[in-house]
Amino acid sequence: MKEKPLIQKAIVFILLLVPVHLLARQIEAQAMPTQDKGELAVAATYDASRANLTPGNTFWMQGGSIEVSGQFKYGFSAVASVSGLHNGSLSVPQSLVTVVFGPRYTFFAHRGAHPLRIFGEALGGEAHGFYGVYPQPVSGPSSNALSVAFKTGGGVALGISRHLDMRLVQADWLRTQLPNSTTNVQNFMLIGAGIVLHTATR
Numbered sequence: 001m002k003e004k005p006l007i008q009k010a011i012v013f014i015l016l017l018v019p020v021h022l023l024a025r026q027i028e029a030q031a032m033p034t035q036d037k038g039e040l041a042v043a044a045t046y047d048a049s050r051a052n053l054t055p056g057n058t059f060w061m062q063g064g065s066i067e068v069s070g071q072f073k074y075g076f077s078a079v080a081s082v083s084g085l086h087n088g089s090l091s092v093p094q095s096l097v098t099v100v101f102g103p104r105y106t107f108f109a110h111r112g113a114h115p116l117r118i119f120g121e122a123l124g125g126e127a128h129g130f131y132g133v134y135p136q137p138v139s140g141p142s143s144n145a146l147s148v149a150f151k152t153g154g155g156v157a158l159g160i161s162r163h164l165d166m167r168l169v170q171a172d173w174l175r176t177q178l179p180n181s182t183t184n185v186q187n188f189m190l191i192g193a194g195i196v197l198h199t200a201t202r
Helices: 003-031
Strands: 039-054 057-071 076-087 094-110 116-134 142-161 164-176 186-200
Touching: 039 076, 039 164, 057 094, 057 186, 076 116, 094 142, 094 164, 116 164, 142 186
Parallel strands: none
Antiparallel strands: 039 057, 039 186, 057 076, 076 094, 094 116, 116 142, 142 164, 164 186
8 A cells, every 4th residue: 555655756756857857958959069060160270290201211290281161960071171281301391282172070979068079081182292302204303293192080179169169189191192213102190289160050
């Protein structure tokens, strides 16, 4: 006979808990960013790169990048990025500009007042090397050269305000195929950080 009041209290408690939980979820959905919300973003970063333009010859290059991205549903974005790197301390200075574009996926690891965005990307495009020495099989050495470029990696950004993120870190691997009289392949390990301005499109 004593079990019925206990069961009734449990049922009432559950019935009261469900609307409170639904209300909390609704408030969170309205206040926090979601992966289904489309938006445009512009990012500016400082980059440092460990480069090897020829096998066994590694050195550091510095520069920065500007990127524009448009996010669609489910965390997927289309990204276009322009970056430049330079080293003037070598006997022959080296400069590199890359223009790449492709897909990115962003995951919201935290949806609080300061959302944490973790992303990965795979981009392709063109690399332009200049003010260097690039051997050509027919015409001889040239100070300029073009090649395909492939860039893949990811990073983490922390929301500072509604329209501003701090990109805490971004790490990418960049591969180019500029002429170097050996393998004609270069690998760059890029480490960067910067800021992101974004606005919801709907």
